[in-house]
């Protein structure tokens with residue numbers, strides 16, 4: 097089938113390339129002319145495992161092309177996926193819907209000129225009620241155009257596999273024709289057994305926000321347990337393993353540490369609370385405010401413990417930071433917990449040098465005051481403390497003995513719980529982690545400092 101994908105960010109570009117790889121003929125559209133130019137030459141604007149190869153393959157096969165023109169998009173296909181951003185508004189916790197609104201306003205006049213039915217399918221994460229509102233807006237200008245909502249659940253770092261082999265497909269539709277069209281688009285996945293959940297617009301919109309709220313709740317729950325473990329001398333990793341064995345609880349998303357960041361979980365739980373408040377149900381989701389607060393507290397705890405580890409003041413201290421991306425497998429630094437901690441420590445007078453295997457360009461653009469390097473020993477040269485803040489697998493391969501020879505003091509805070517404490521300690525390191533007993537005292541820093 098012929099499809100367009102409007103917005104070629106993390107969601108749109110991955111969706112466009114995967115749809116093209118499945119055999120559809122796809123036109124990708126973005127306002128950003130430089131991005132479109134480099135995509136047309138097969139260059140992806142961000143790091144995502146497997147994306148580059150698929151992009152090049154689908155460009156070569158002729159299944160994928162790019163343009164900046166919505167007029168061309170309207171002529172090209174009857175099905176248009178909308179994948180533009182819905183960030184947090186600068187002035188409140190609500191979602192900023194101006195990009196999705198703009199796509200509908202700009203596309204609708206071109207669709208009106210066409211004869212026959214067409215379908216605009218939102219994939220962006222939006223507050224409940226947005227799809228119906230956009231459907232009305234679209235219908236007023238182009239009465240033969242219909243809206244559907246098909247929220248996206250991909251994880252960065254696993255985006256290709258999550259798109260090609262999703263756990264489920266959720267579609268909100270207002271007609272059986274939309275339902276059948278979406279089933280046809282996703283036919284190879286349905287044949288492979290992917291559950292297809294077809295529902296109304298509000299349910300589809302809410303499923304997405306509910307899923308992210310639940311994931312955020314699991315993470316903050318285990319981090320709250322880590323705080324208790326610190327105070328009580330218990331071990332949060334054993335606790336996570338033990339409760340995670342219960343299939344009603346499950347081990348995934350119980351990894352304690354610095355908490356969640358990125359462009360989705362933080363803004364999505366805030367947007368859900370904001371929307372619930374609009375309909376007078378703020379109290380029903382008040383717990384999500386606490387989930388958010390527990391999450392940001394982890395960053396303050398890491399700063400406080402790091403300060404304790406350098407002797408009580410950051411002034412003039414050298415701090416090595418391992419990791420800048422909001423999570424491993426991605427070069428995305430949007431709301432990165434690692435960079436928030438690094439910047440705060442830098443702001444308190446420390447020399448901070450950050451290593452990341454993929455995200456240094458993006459991180460440098462957002463935090464020009466920090467120093468960056470692609471070499472772990474260089475990041476750690478003369479450091480008073482090493483902070484492990486993003487769990488890239490290669491940090492698990494570091495030789496602690498070799499690194500001890502480079503630093504000023506062999507002291508490490510593992511804020512992601514993926515390093516082997518025994519190995520580091522046996523190489524002479526003072527090794528600290530939240531929620532884990534440590535020889536000679538409790539691991540937790542106080543969380544009082546902002």
Ligand SMILES: NC(=O)c1ccc[n+]([C@@H]2O[C@H](COP(=O)([O-])OP(=O)(O)OC[C@H]3O[C@@H](n4cnc5c(N)ncnc54)[C@H](O)[C@@H]3O)[C@@H](O)[C@H]2O)c1
Nearest residue numbers: 103104105106107126127128179180181182195220221248
């Ligand atoms: N990033 C993720 O992992 C992820 C996963 C699931 C859902 N989502 C949701 O999907 C949506 C997109 O997220 P993203 O991370 O891909 O965003 P992004 O910021 O990476 O990409 C958005 C793209 O849309 C383009 N754009 C903006 N307005 C446009 C317009 N009028 N016409 C054409 N292009 C336009 C921008 O130039 C940009 O390239 C958001 O609602 C997000 O919450 C994101």
Ligand SMILES: O=c1ccn([C@@H]2O[C@H](COP(=O)(O)OP(=O)(O)O[C@H]3O[C@H](CO)[C@@H](O)[C@H](O)[C@H]3O)[C@@H](O)[C@H]2O)c(=O)[nH]1
Nearest residue numbers: 248249250251252315349350351355356357358360422423
């Ligand atoms: O046990 C865990 C799991 C994750 N994280 C952190 O949580 C954040 C988010 O991780 P993850 O959910 O893997 O990344 P995203 O790519 O942001 O994906 C989430 O947000 C997307 C956008 O809505 C959804 O599509 C995905 O389903 C949802 O997992 C990162 O900072 C992780 O380091 C933890 O601290 N502990």
